[in-house]
Each structure stands twice: as C-alpha cells, then as structure tokens.
Amino acid sequence: MTTLPWRLVRAAGALSLALLAGCGGGGGGGGGSDAPTGASSQAAVNPTARCPLAPAGSGSAPANAGQAGIVSGRVSYERIPFYPLDNNLRGLNYNGRFAAPARGITVEAVAPGCDGSVVATASTDGDGWYALDTKNAALPVCVRARAQLLQTGTPAWNISVNDNTDANKLYVMADNTVASATASPSRNLFAASGWDGVAYTGARVAAPFAILDSACKAIDAVLDAQPAAQFGSMSFFWSVRNTSEAGDPALGKIGGAYYDPSLRGVYLRGDAAVNTDEFDEMVITHEFGHFVTQNFSRSDSIGGGHSLLDITDPRLAFDEGWATAFAGRVLNTSVYRDSDEAQPLGAPNREFAFDILADYSAQGVPTGWFAEASTQRALYNIAGLDGLGLSGVLHTFMSDAYRNSPALATIFSLASQLKSDHAGAAAGIARALDQESIDGDSVDRFAATENHAPPLPAMPLATPALPLYQTLSAGAALSVCSSNAYGVVNALSNRRYLTFTPPVSGNYRFAVQPGTADSVAGVEVLNRGRHLYFQNATSASPALTVNTALTANEIYVLGISHAGNTTDAPDAVTGSPGDQRCFQISVGSGP
Amino acid sequence: MIRTGFFLLLAALAGMPSASEAATPASARGAVSPAAPVQLTYAMPAQAVAGRRFTIDLSIATPLHSGKLQLEVAKAVGVTLADDARRTVDLASDTRRPLPLAIDVLPGTEAERYLVLLVSVDTAMGRMSRSFRVSLPEAPASGAQPPAPDAGEGVKILPANPAP
Numbered sequence: 001m002t003t004l005p006w007r008l009v010r011a012a013g014a015l016s017l018a019l020l021a022g023c024g025g026g027g028g029g030g031g032g033s034d035a036p037t038g039a040s041s042q043a044a045v046n047p048t049a050r051c052p053l054a055p056a057g058s059g060s061a062p063a064n065a066g067q068a069g070i071v072s073g074r075v076s077y078e079r080i081p082f083y084p085l086d087n088n089l090r091g092l093n094y095n096g097r098f099a100a101p102a103r104g105i106t107v108e109a110v111a112p113g114c115d116g117s118v119v120a121t122a123s124t125d126g127d128g129w130y131a132l133d134t135k136n137a138a139l140p141v142c143v144r145a146r147a148q149l150l151q152t153g154t155p156a157w158n159i160s161v162n163d164n165t166d167a168n169k170l171y172v173m174a175d176n177t178v179a180s181a182t183a184s185p186s187r188n189l190f191a192a193s194g195w196d197g198v199a200y201t202g203a204r205v206a207a208p209f210a211i212l213d214s215a216c217k218a219i220d221a222v223l224d225a226q227p228a229a230q231f232g233s234m235s236f237f238w239s240v241r242n243t244s245e246a247g248d249p250a251l252g253k254i255g256g257a258y259y260d261p262s263l264r265g266v267y268l269r270g271d272a273a274v275n276t277d278e279f280d281e282m283v284i285t286h287e288f289g290h291f292v293t294q295n296f297s298r299s300d301s302i303g304g305g306h307s308l309l310d311i312t313d314p315r316l317a318f319d320e321g322w323a324t325a326f327a328g329r330v331l332n333t334s335v336y337r338d339s340d341e342a343q344p345l346g347a348p349n350r351e352f353a354f355d356i357l358a359d360y361s362a363q364g365v366p367t368g369w370f371a372e373a374s375t376q377r378a379l380y381n382i383a384g385l386d387g388l389g390l391s392g393v394l395h396t397f398m399s400d401a402y403r404n405s406p407a408l409a410t411i412f413s414l415a416s417q418l419k420s421d422h423a424g425a426a427a428g429i430a431r432a433l434d435q436e437s438i439d440g441d442s443v444d445r446f447a448a449t450e451n452h453a454p455p456l457p458a459m460p461l462a463t464p465a466l467p468l469y470q471t472l473s474a475g476a477a478l479s480v481c482s483s484n485a486y487g488v489v490n491a492l493s494n495r496r497y498l499t500f501t502p503p504v505s506g507n508y509r510f511a512v513q514p515g516t517a518d519s520v521a522g523v524e525v526l527n528r529g530r531h532l533y534f535q536n537a538t539s540a541s542p543a544l545t546v547n548t549a550l551t552a553n554e555i556y557v558l559g560i561s562h563a564g565n566t567t568d569a570p571d572a573v574t575g576s577p578g579d580q581r582c583f584q585i586s587v588g589s590g591p
Numbered sequence: 592m593i594r595t596g597f598f599l600l601l602a603a604l605a606g607m608p609s610a611s612e613a614a615t616p617a618s619a620r621g622a623v624s625p626a627a628p629v630q631l632t633y634a635m636p637a638q639a640v641a642g643r644r645f646t647i648d649l650s651i652a653t654p655l656h657s658g659k660l661q662l663e664v665a666k667a668v669g670v671t672l673a674d675d676a677r678r679t680v681d682l683a684s685d686t687r688r689p690l691p692l693a694i695d696v697l698p699g700t701e702a703e704r705y706l707v708l709l710v711s712v713d714t715a716m717g718r719m720s721r722s723f724r725v726s727l728p729e730a731p732a733s734g735a736q737p738p739a740p741d742a743g744e745g746v747k748i749l750p751a752n753p754a755p
Contacts, residue, residue: 074754076755099754099755144748145751166747167745168745171746171747172746172747172748173748173749174748174749174751176750176751188753189754190751190752190753190755191749192752203749203750205749205750205751205752208749243724244721244723244724245723245725253726255623256624256626258622259621260621271724273666273668273705273724274707274722274724283624286624286625287624299622301622303621303623304623305630306625307625307627307628308625308628309628309655309715309716310628320622320625323622324625338625338626340720340721341722342666342707342708342709343665343709344664344665344709350720352625352626352627352720354625354716358716360715360716363715363716365715365716372625487654
C-alpha cells in the first residue's frame with residue numbers, strides 16, 4: 001500500500017510516548033496493536049481535565065483579559081447543521097449555518113510576525129474563549145488556532161486534523177493582524193465554512209474545527225468511564241480533495257470515511273461535489289469509536305465494507321455495531337446521518353440515514369449476533385440502562401477482564417462480561433440481547449448456549465453457522481468448511497473458529513489439509529486478541545502447517561478459512577455462491 | 592473490501608503488481624463507515640484524449656437479489672455523456688454479480704474531468720443510495736483549491752475571518 005508522508009504524525013506520536021513515560025500506562029491495545037493505551041495507575045489524576053463542552057463561569061471573556069501581557073479573544077467556527085428530522089428536506093441545511101465555539105483547541109501567539117516562533121500557548125474553554133500570556137504587554141504577536149486538542153499529564157490526549165493530500169500538515173487558522181496587550185489585545189478568530197450561499201467558494205476553514213468538536217464530545221464520554229485515560233495521539237485526515245473514489249490517500253482517493261488502525265487515523269471526505277463528512281457528527285464519532293476500541297479496548301474485526309443488510313462474521317458485526325452505538329450515545333441520538341452532496345440536477349440534498357432503534361426484521365433485515373443492525377441496537381439499549389449507561393459499558397469495555405478474554409471480541413464476550421460486572425443490570429442486558437435473537441439469559445463468551453443461527457441460504461451445501469466455536473483436541477482431527485453462502489471477505493462462515501487448550505506447555509504443530517477440491521487454507525491463531533500466526537496458502541501448495549509454542553491450559557482460537565473466501569488473492573478461487581471448501585485440522589507435538 | 596477491491600483494480604490499471612492481502616491480518620483492512628449495500632469499481636483506458644469517445648466499464652457489487660438498482664450521473668465535469676447514462680436493473684432477473692454496466696463518455700479539454708455517480712437500491716429498509724466519484728485519467732483528483740502557503744513548520748495555514 002501507499003506509504004504516507006508521516007513526519008508530523010510521527011512527531012505527535014513521540015510526544016504522546018513522552019507523555020506516557022513513567023505513568024505506567026495500561027496494557028496493550030487490542031487487535032495486535034502495540035499502541036499506547038489505557039489508564040494511568042500511578043500518575044496523579046487531574047479530575048478537572050476535560051475537553052471543555054460547557055462555558056467556563058459566565059461564558060464571557062476570561063477573568064485575566066485586559067491584564068498586562070494578556071492577549072485574549074474567542075475562537076469560533078461556522079457549523080452547517082442537518083435539517084431537523086421532522087423536516088421533509090434531508091442532508092445539510094446550508095441556510096441554517098451558525099457560529100459555534102471552537103472548544104478545547106490549542107491557541108498560540110507567535111512572534112516576531114505571523115511566521116515567528118511560539119511565545120505563548122493556551123486552550124479555548126467551553127465557549128471558545130482563550131487568554132494568552134505573552135509576558136510582555138508591548139510584544140507584537142500573531143494569534144493562531146491549531147486544529148488540535150491537546151492535554152498533557154493524566155489524563156492526556158493529542159488529537160489533530162491533518163491534510164493527507166499535503167504532507168499531513170496540521171491545519172492552523174491564523175489571524176493576520178499583529179496584536180499586543182496594549183494594541184488590539186482582543187483577537188477573535190472565526191473559521192468560515194467557505195459557503196457563499198450557493199456553493200463552496202471560500203477556504204473551508206471551519207471543517208477541521210467542526211471535526212474536533214465531535215471528537216471533544218467523545219473524549220469526555222471516555223473520561224466519564226476512565227478519568228485517567230491516556231488517549232495518546234491520533235489524527236483525522238481531512239482534505240477538500242478527499243473523495244468517494246479509492247486509490248492513493250495522498251491524492252485524496254480515500255473511498256469513504258474509515259479508520260486505519262495502523263496509522264491511528266480517521267480518514268474523512270471533503271469533496272463538496274460528492275460527499276463531505278466534516279459536519280457529519282455520527283460518521284466522525286463512529287470512526288472515533290474505532291479508535292477508542294483500538295486504544296483502550298480490543299478489536300478483532302476483519303474490517304472491510306459492510307452494511308446493515310449483511311450477515312457478517314461476528315467479529316465485524318460487533319465492532320461496527322459497537323462504534324455506531326458509541327456514537328449514538330455520545331451524541332445523544334439514535335439516528336445515524338451521513339450527508340451526501342451528490343444529487344442529480346434539481347434534486348434536493350440527500351443523506352444516508354438510519355435509526356439505530358428501528359426494527360426492520362419483519363422486512364427481512366438480518367437479526368442476530370452476526371448482524372450489525374442487531375449488535376448496534378443491543379449495545380445502544382444496554383448503554384441506556386439505568387445504573388449502567390455508556391460509562392458503565394465503557395468501564396467494562398476497557399477492563400482487563402474483557403480485553404484479555406480468550407474468546408474473540410464479539411457481542412458474546414462483551415455481553416457476558418457486562419453481566420458479570422454489572423449484576424444489577426443483568427436482566428436489562430439479557431432483555432436487550434433477547435430482543436435481537438441473541439440468547440441473553442445464559443450468554444457465554446464462547447457462544448456455547450447460543451442457538452439462533454441465521455437462515456440458511458437456499459444453496460447446496462450451505463453449512464450451519466453454529467456452533468460458533470468447535471473444540472480441537474490433541475491427537476484428534478476435526479473437519480470444518482469455509483462457506484461463501486453469505487458473501488466473501490468478511491461474511492459469516494468464511495472463517496470457522498476452533499478452540500484449543502494445550503494440556504501441557506510446549507511446541508505444537510497444527511496441520512490444515514484441504515478436504516475438497518480447490519481448497520486453499522487460510523489460518524489465524526489468536527491468543528487473547530493477539531495474532532500469533534496469520535497466513536494464507538497458495539493453490540500450488542494449499543495446505544498449511546503451523547508450528548508454535550503454546551502455554552498449558554491457555555485457550556487459543558484458530559480461524560480456519562478458504563483463502564478464496566477471505567481475501568482478494570487472485571490465486572485462490574472463490575467459487576460459485578454456496579460452494580464450500582473443507583479442511584481437516586489436527587494438532588500434535590511440534591518440532 | 593472497499594479499499595482492497597479498488598486498490599487491486601487501480602493497481603492493475605497502472606501496471607503495478609497486485610497487492611498481496613495474504614499477509615493482512617484481521618483488523619488491518621480498516622473500518623469503514625456504514626453505507627448503502629452497493630460497491631462500485633471501474634476500469635477505463637489509461638489515456639482519456641479530449642474529443643475521443645471511450646467507455647467506462649463499471650462493476651457494481653451488491654448482496655441484494657431483489658428490487659431495483661438504479662445508476663444515475665449526478666454530475667459530469669469536463670465530460671460529455673453519450674446518453675443520460677441512467678440505468679435501471681431488476682436485481683431479481685439479472686443475477687450477474689457484480690453487475691457489469693457501461694457508460695460512454697466524450698472527454699473535454701478541461702483540466703478537471705470527472706463524473707459523480709449515484710447508485711440507488713431498493714432494500715428492506717427502504718431505498719438507499721451511495722455516491723461515487725470517477726476521475727478520468729490524467730485529471731486532477733479534484734477541483735480543490737490550491738494548497739495554502741506553508742508556514743514551514745508542517746502546518747497548513749488557513750485564514751481567520753472576522754467574527755460574525
């Protein structure tokens with residue numbers, strides 16, 4: 001894949017690591033990430049450190065405004081809202097744009113001149129006010145606002161908006177007036193949307209600050225559950241060139257909004273001719289939810305494209321459902337809205353929208369542990385239970401017990417841990433699961449009690465999806481079949497899961513032999529969310545042998561697939577819909 | 592799926608070796624935002640000579656097996672269409688997946704040449720749409736504004752406006 005210029009983000013990462021040094025930060029991130037994560041257990045927690053969402057005091061200028069050496073003012077940006085839900089019109093209401101405070105962002109004074117060095121730094125409060133102490137009332141400075149939320153200590157975060165089409169530069173809004181505490185001591189900065197009443201013709205300055213405002217809300221939701229949270233650094237990559245065409249992100253061809261765990265970055269669209277994301281709070285917060293998962297919890301998701309109509313691998317169904325439920329609870333809405341600027345001439349604005357709480361099962365939309373529509377609704381409802389809330393869900397989601405579960409990260413593993421952690425809410429959790437045709441009363445992290453399977457497609461050889469895990473024993477062999485009945489890449493039953501618990505510590509050998517024609521083995525070996533092994537064979541050599549050292553009585557999960565069902569590798573054949581590719585798996589002593 | 596599929600196609604067009612997903616573990620594909628259940632890839636000649644008609648071959652994937660799929664051109668910049676390019680497919684009777692569709696275009700001389708396509712499908716949740724941009728070869732990716740002056744610190748300076 002394309003290598004991105006990365007000097008800025010790398011620098012931010014170094015800052016983050018410096019912040020974490022000595023604080024004994026939490027455990028490793030999930031999904032194989034080695035990103036800094038978790039809570040500090042040793043450093044003193046600043047209980048008032050929040051991303052400010054409410055005005056400080058009376059919501060007016062800072063108390064020290066007007067004092068010697070103080071340059072102060074207010075930073076705001078132009079937000080373009082959606083039409084209200086009870087309006088017949090859809091998408092963004094450009095005529096309803098308004099000035100909103102830029103909250104929690106970094107403001108700095110530079111001197112000499114507007115391209116000088118930083119002489120003072122501050123953060124805006126919940127109403128956008130800032131006060132810069134230049135220490136010198138006569139010093140001429142320029143004021144600028146960085147598209148960055150920065151908090152050091154405990155908790156800490158460093159969230160920025162960068163231009164992926166311009167060497168990942170950080171967006172900065174600059175005032176072009178030279179000011180001082182004795183001359184122009186009040187400097188208000190306003191980030192315009194660039195909309196002139198008909199089209200975007202001006203610089204889209206508001207976008208980075210609108211994006212950060214959504215992130216600010218999500219940060220505080222996490223702090224509610226973990227006041228010592230160490231977010232580390234992450235970036236939103238936004239550009240007016242970012243569009244719904246895939247290819248090289250450095251050229252703006254990002255395909256759509258997505259989170260890239262390898263970069264700790266969220267890509268967002270800005271192409272005004274097709275789709276813009278900067279005012280789509282649910283899109284932004286959904287993707288930030290994936291960052292929260294990676295940084296504080298664990299994701300085993302396969303990733304890739306998905307929709308509410310798909311029957312997917314339970315890892316994906318859970319991960320995506322979680323991100324949408326998280327966004328809904330952070331923003332206090334059950335309606336997911338993604339504005340879309342593409343419309344035929346004369347047609348009204350559009351949006352892609354759905355209500356998390358709407359039940360379309362009667363219309364045939366999949367319901368169950370394999371369906372994103374179900375997992376998001378269940379988690380949204382669970383996070384709304386009295387005495388639990390999003391904070392309670394996050395507390396479990398970020399806990400060692402959940403993150404280190406030997407089971408895959410699915411609705412089963414989180415729900416069983418939630419019931420264990422929050423006995424008072426257990427009945428409500430069970431009820432929310434039962435409503436989605438997921439066994440809530442006796443939910444088990446390995447889905448041992450689950451008996452709701454998706455309908456088998458009317459295809460030959462379609463294999464039941466349950467049990468979700470089969471047990472592999474030393475000296476015995478199992479046969480499993482990878483199916484494309486529900487689709488490929490990340491669909492249900494592309495991968496079949498086995499558990500293996502070594503009786504003694506030592507070296508083991510897993511042998512995966514094709515049992516049907518054209519079968520090409522794919523094998524994952526996972527331990528508590530970390531990949532010990534991942535490989536696809538080739539059609540020329542379709543079997544795989546995995547030698548690995550294992551620990552006694554530890555539960556390992558194997559994902560067995562036909563490579564043609566899980567990858568785009570041209571070497572493996574997907575086959576006709578309904579085809580299945582079977583394998584014999586055995587385990588014995590290894591070299 | 593979005594990124595992988597597109598990348599392979601574009602890589603093939605550019606004569607690059609195909610990306611190997613064999614070493615891609617779970618979670619490394621990126622988590623994409625929810626969208627309508629359609630996906631579009633395309634192929635076209637490496638050159639788009641102004642005034643010379645050519646065909647863009649579209650490939651539309653969807654898990655749906657019933658209802659209508661409609662393709663529309665929401666915007667055409669620097670490109671003239673041979674027809675209105677509106678296509679309607681009955682997903683129950685046309686079982687090909689992905690669906691192959693084609694659009695004939697006549698590129699202009701403009702520096703910026705692209706189409707915005709809108710694909711709509713009837714689903715159990717109602718009608719859903721998704722937009723895609725198709726850039727012609729050797730065209731800029733967007734009509735975006737030129738980069739702002741660089742302050743030389745890895746920052747991109749944008750102008751502040753007076754407070755409203």
